[in-house]
Amino acid sequence: MSTPPVDPPPRDPPPRVRHDVRLVPAALVVWGAVLLGCLHTWWLTVATAGTAALAAVPLLRHGRPALRRAAAAVLAGGVLAAVTCGLRLARAEQDPLRTHADRGAHAVLRVVVTERPRPVRAAGFAGRPGGTRLVVLRGQVRAATVTGQPVPTGGRVVLVAAAEEWSHLLPGQEVTATGRMVPARPGQLTAAVCHVRGPPADATPAPWWERAAASMRADLRSSASVMADEPAGLLPGLVVGDTDALSLRVEDEFRDAGLTHLLAVSGSNVAIVCGAVLMLLRLLRIGPRVRAAAAGLVLAGFVILVGPEPSVLRAGVMGAVALLALALGRNRSAVPALAVAIGGVVLYDPAMATSVGFALSVVATAGLVLLAPRWADGRGVPTGAAEALAIPVAAFLATAPVLAGVAGELSVVSVVANLLAAPVVAPVTVLGVAAVVLAGPWPGAAEVPLRVAEPGVEWLILVAREASAVPGATLNWPGGWWGGALAALVAALLVLALRHRAARTGLAVVLVVGLLVFVPLRTIAPPWPPAGWSVVACDVGQGDAIVLATGEPGRAVVVDTGPQPGPVDRCLDRLDVRRVPLIVLSHLHADHIGGLASVFEGRAVGGVAVGPGRSPHWAWRQVADQAAAHDVPLLELAADDRLAWPDLRLEVIGPRHVTGRSADQDGTAINNTSLVARAATAAGSVLLTGDIELIAQGDLLAAGVDLRADVLKVPHHGSRFSLPGFLAAVAPRLAVVSVGAGNTYGHPHPTTLGALTAGGALVVRTDTDGDTAVLPDTTGPAVVRRGRGRAGGRSRGPPEPCGR
Structure with a gap:
């Protein structure tokens, strides 16, 4: 007789991990106390940390052993935070440079550079626009002279300087900087921000390890040039956090897809690098202590290679503690290591308490340690x-x-994007580190891991691009x-x-x-963009960017590019514009040329056209340099010039008078040099006016120029400097105001809006309507508004006629 089958016994659930959290209260006390001191005043650090330390004293005599150890850690952390951080915050708060910065004094500073220069991506930084023309450096003041008098200080400063003169500096170099000081942002230990004029003076050599690290980063960038442009710019960012060659388009896509953390070296990079070393040595049957020592040396070298960023310091300290636990044979070390890293880094540098990068690194690690293992148990899902x-x-x-x-x-879309990106991050990082090691002594050999890594890097770009293009990829909050x-x-x-x-x-x-x-x-x-669009006013913030369809698939003329890279690029992506036969820059203010570089990203550009103005000089030089860098001609347009494409005609009708090309023109004079053009489109005539003000508008009226147009791009973001006679002469059916939400200039002005609506025009504005498309209708131009924010992606409804 056969034996009946016996059901297998139920599988026991995996044992629940019990984390050692005894050091967590001490870390939170240190971080919280210093955070309060940075955000408000130094004595809050002393009071908070001191109160926590006093509260821990009774627990040292009573309670279980685990509680007594936690109380001892809180006592030690509170005392250290109150004494060391409290005093440092007090010195920083009372630094004499702050007083001089409040009144905008000029200073000569002898500074030790503490971080690598970082490019300023956004235009308009502290009144000196220009995208990556500027770099930011952090430093420690050794000596300061203000208006000829020495100032006793040892505070921290931020230097904002020209990239071409300052971007080569390295941490540890001592330089002299001259410029005007302004107050630093609240919540920082920085005594002042100095807008530097001129190159660094009397620079000392950088430490040998910083020079070696810079050479290795440069070798990696050079070796990565064997790959395509976008992967070549991304790989150094993935491996060592070097984003100097990273495409602005790729950077924006990574941000929208929730993948920006891959560009900041943090705990994941440290874990991958040290894990690879430990695995290799384990395969060679090396003992745990030797493995830990070797991984520790690699960790130290990696931290020096990348630089002292907040997330790197946190990850380095945590990695060192974890390796020490490995060498001592201690388990359950993840949470204690994280706690030691938090407290140690904040005590070492109190400014880390307010660092967003540091906070992101800490909470991400905590989530991976505390939540991910529990959710990975499966419960019916394959492991x-x-x-x-x-x-x-x-x-x-x-x-x-x-x-x-x-x-x-x-x-x-962050979860899905990270899920798709995860399988290739570790291999790409390991291959990139191998390329770093080989690039200097043997560049030819470095090409091998780079070629192997290239498909993985391209996959990450594809994931970010497709994820960021999903309608509603980012949610306003x-x-x-x-x-x-x-x-x-x-x-x-x-x-x-x-x-x-x-x-x-x-x-x-x-x-x-x-x-x-x-x-x-x-x-x-209806989907965006609406079929048959002729003109689109892009929502680029406080600036202008107008797109004119040429009647050829994927082709459009771009008039102005907004205040910064990114918004105009995304607008063109949404319109599926891949070829730009001409970029027209009405004038050289930053809110019209700041996004020029991003129009070139992934597109073929035929040329860049400007008007007669050449002020400000830095902007003219930037435009000329960018045109030369992309090998496109730089053209000058003047009144009565005409350009034509299949469904687009462009006639330049102004400016009629230009007083000069001096570099010291004021803002109004520069505005009045704006190109004025009438575009004949399938949706009707469009008058493009740049930022012309009263004088230039009066010149056009006096010259008897025919200004009538179906659509008016309202001058100067709808400012009050528009002549009623000029608006009446145009008599538009549709008035488009390109303006930034919540701007401080009072744009658009109620008087201008009232004059337009009184004349029968339908007024649309990018700060409330987002991207706005003009398309032909049976009775004239019609408008479709996409809606504010990237959470949209769909237009609000059917086209609105603009008839009177």
Whole structure:
């Protein structure tokens, strides 16, 4: 008789990991006390840390051993924070340079550079626009002279200087900088910000290890040139955080896709590099202590190679503690190592307490240590799939409150993007480090790991590009502390939903209802861009960027490029513009040329056209340099010039008078040199006016120029400096105001808007309507508004006629 089959016994659930959290209260006391001191005043650090230390004293005599050890750590951390950090914050708060910075004094500073120069991506930084023309350096003052008098100081300063003169400096060099000081932002230990004039003087040599690290980074950039342009710029950022050659387009796409953390060297890079070393030595049967020592040497070299960034210091300290635990045979070291890293880094440099990068690094690591292992247990999901999903979800939920509070937006595609990116990050990092080691002594051999890594880098670019292009890839969110607290509450509810069946069911119901309600609405709404568009005013903030269709697929003329790289690039991507036969720059103010570099990203450009103005000089030089760098001609347009494409005619009608080309013209004079052109499009005539003000408008009226147009790009963002007679002469049916939300200039002015509406024009504005398209209708031009923010992606409704 056969034996009946016996069911296998049920598999026991995996043992629950018990984390050693005894050092966590001490780390939070140190971080919180110093954070209060940085944000408010130094004595709050002393009071908070001292109170915590005193509260821990009674617990040293009573309670369990674990509680006594935690209390001892709090006592030690509180005393150290109160004494060391409190005194340093007090000195920084009372630094004499702050007083001189408040009144904008000129100073001569002898400074030791403490961080590598970083390019300023945004235009308009502290009144000196120009994108990457500027770099920011942090330094420690050794000596200062203000208005000829020495000032006793040892504070920190931020130097804002010309990239071509200052970008080569390295940490450890001592230089003399001359410039005007302005107050630093609140919540920092920085005594002043100095806008430097001229090159660095009397520079001392950098330490040998910094020179070696800079040489290795340069060798990696040089060797990476064997790859295509975008992967060649991205790989150094992935491996050593060097984003100097990174495409602005790729940088924006990584941000929108929630992949920016891959460009900042942090704990994941340290874990990958040290893990690879430990694995190799383990295969060679090397003992744990030797493995830990070897990995420690690699860790030290890697930190020097990358530089003393907040996330790098945190990851380096944590990695060192974890390696020490390995050498001593201690387990469960992740949470204690994180706590030691937090407290140690903040005590070493109190400014880290307010660093967003440091906060992101800490909370991401905490999420990976505390949440991901529990979610990776599976519960019916294959182990590998559970781990792959748990890691990006845990990282997203942990970092979401910080990102929401700082940026005022959240990437809703981040989890999927990180899930798709995860498999290639570690191989690309290891291959990139191998290329760093080989690039100097043997450049030819370095090409091998780079070629192997190239498909992985291209995959990351593809993931970021496709994720950022998803409609609603980023969700607008309240900024500041309240926005961060709200995001933390939502994240906590999601964590609870993942733990309890009833909450999971409720979450599923909410998602299903949301899909049933919102997806049909978004499907009914017409897609963006609307078919047959002729003109689009891009929402680029406080600036101008107008796109004119030429009637050829994927081709358009671009008039002005906005205040900074990124917005105009994304607008052109949404319109699927891949060829730009001409970029027209109405005049050389930063809010019209700041995004020029990003128009070249991934597109063929035929030429750059400017008007007669050459002021300010730095802007003219920047435009000329960018045109030369992309090997495109630089043209000058003048009144009565005509240009033509299949469905577009462009006639230049102004300026009629230009007083000169001196570099010392004021803003009004530069505005009045703006090119004025009439565009004949399929949707009607469009008058493009740049920023012309009263004098230039009067010149056009006096010259008897025919100004009539169906569509008016309102001059100077709708400022009050528009002649009623000029607006009446144009008599537009549609008036487009390109303006930034919440700008401080009072644009658009109610008087100008009133004159336009009184004349029968429909007024649209990019600060409230977002990208705005003009397309032909049976009775004249019609308008479709996309809506504010990248959470849109669909237009608001059917075209609106603009008839009177």
